[in-house]
Amino acid sequence: MIDEKKQNTEEVDLVNEQEIDLMEIARKIWSKRKFIYKVCGIALLAGLVVAFSIPKEYTTAVKLSSERTNSRSGGNLSSLAAMAGINLSSSNSDALSDQIYPDVMASTPFLKELFKVQVKNKKGNTTLYNYLLNDYRLPWWSSIFKGVFSIPSKIIGLFKNKEKDSNEIDPEYLSKDDRRVISALSENLNLSVDQKTGVMDLAVTMQDPNICAQVTDTVIANLQKYITTYRTNKARKDLAYSQKLYEEAKSAYTKAQNEYANFTDANQNLILHSYRAEQERLQNEMNLAYQTYSQTSQQLQAAKAKVQENTPAFAVIQPSIVPMRASKPRKMIILIGFLFLGFVGACAWVYFEDQIKEWKKQITDQETIVEQK
Numbered sequence: 001m002i003d004e005k006k007q008n009t010e011e012v013d014l015v016n017e018q019e020i021d022l023m024e025i026a027r028k029i030w031s032k033r034k035f036i037y038k039v040c041g042i043a044l045l046a047g048l049v050v051a052f053s054i055p056k057e058y059t060t061a062v063k064l065s066s067e068r069t070n071s072r073s074g075g076n077l078s079s080l081a082a083m084a085g086i087n088l089s090s091s092n093s094d095a096l097s098d099q100i101y102p103d104v105m106a107s108t109p110f111l112k113e114l115f116k117v118q119v120k121n122k123k124g125n126t127t128l129y130n131y132l133l134n135d136y137r138l139p140w141w142s143s144i145f146k147g148v149f150s151i152p153s154k155i156i157g158l159f160k161n162k163e164k165d166s167n168e169i170d171p172e173y174l175s176k177d178d179r180r181v182i183s184a185l186s187e188n189l190n191l192s193v194d195q196k197t198g199v200m201d202l203a204v205t206m207q208d209p210n211i212c213a214q215v216t217d218t219v220i221a222n223l224q225k226y227i228t229t230y231r232t233n234k235a236r237k238d239l240a241y242s243q244k245l246y247e248e249a250k251s252a253y254t255k256a257q258n259e260y261a262n263f264t265d266a267n268q269n270l271i272l273h274s275y276r277a278e279q280e281r282l283q284n285e286m287n288l289a290y291q292t293y294s295q296t297s298q299q300l301q302a303a304k305a306k307v308q309e310n311t312p313a314f315a316v317i318q319p320s321i322v323p324m325r326a327s328k329p330r331k332m333i334i335l336i337g338f339l340f341l342g343f344v345g346a347c348a349w350v351y352f353e354d355q356i357k358e359w360k361k362q363i364t365d366q367e368t369i370v371e372q373k
Contacts, residue, residue, distance in 0.1 A: 119210075
């Protein structure tokens with residue numbers, strides 16, 4: 001019983017001590033409120049400088065959906081293909097799933113296709129490549145950081161032999177400017193796909209609202225073209241092969257038909273068995289050529305139907321529009337963040353000020369003792 005009372009007493013003392021500490025901290029902070037106000041004011045001023053130094057950026061968001069490839073019956077197309085010996089009703093596995101579309105858009109070949117896109121800004125008509133390379137504004141501190149971090153590379157470059165890079169003749173070679181533009185594009189293009197519905201959300205961010213809408217339309221067109229080209233690649237190859245067989249069969253049938261007609265016209269009054277045998281042979285060859293020609297014609301029509309079936313249908317749910325308000329920077333969030341950091345930093349300084357002074361005093365005393373010895 002005595003032990004329980006003692007334990008309860010210790011817990012009460014601990015709680016009272018914690019309350020006293022909290023009250024002491026609150027009094028200390030309140031006594032230094034002018035200092036905290038000054039720090040918060042400086043932090044707010046720094047936040048204003050940062051917020052208004054970041055260039056404005058605009059975002060265009062669109063929603064689009066593409067037809068998904070599933071196992072399905074081809075209906076009339078399957079019936080037509082069955083006549084030619086082609087099965088369209090089997091399951092069609094598509095290696096390019098919806099989830100790969102963001103990786104496709106972020107790939108270097110896809111982004112390089114955007115270099116030559118014509119855009120119009122305040123200076124006039126230019127390419128997207130030149131706009132991102134020369135007209136895209138950056139915060140003032142980025143130039144300072146870039147200059148400071150580039151000094152070591154410049155010093156190292158002085159000691160290297162300036163040899164001509166053999167990759168410059170390679171069409172796949174990317175210069176520093178190319179890499180810079182690709183990096184800017186990959187940061188400003190964002191594509192996400194809903195796994196359940198297959199709806200794609202595309203967001204394009206640029207510093208010019210008109211260019212933002214132009215680039216969005218171009219990205220949509222290029223993405224649709226890439227997906228269509230991929231999904232119809234096999235079908236288009238089959239179509240080209242069927243077209244080749246059709247032309248060969250048509251030519252063979254025409255030749256066999258002409259030979260039969262010429263032979264019949266030249267020997268129409270003869271009743272020799274040799275004539276009849278030759279006429280029958282030519283007629284059989286013509287009939288065989290016609291059968292081949294008829295089959296290849298059906299196969300050609302089925303191949304054309306297959307290309308049409310594999311061509312995905314795209315639906316733009318939310319079209320691109322020119323944004324009216326800037327999406328970045330979010331000035332209020334920046335100001336609140338700087339103000340919060342300033343307040344927390346000032347309170348921490350007030351709390352640890354006495355300990356810091358005590359540590360400095362201890363270090364000074366130790367140095368004095370060492371000097372006296």
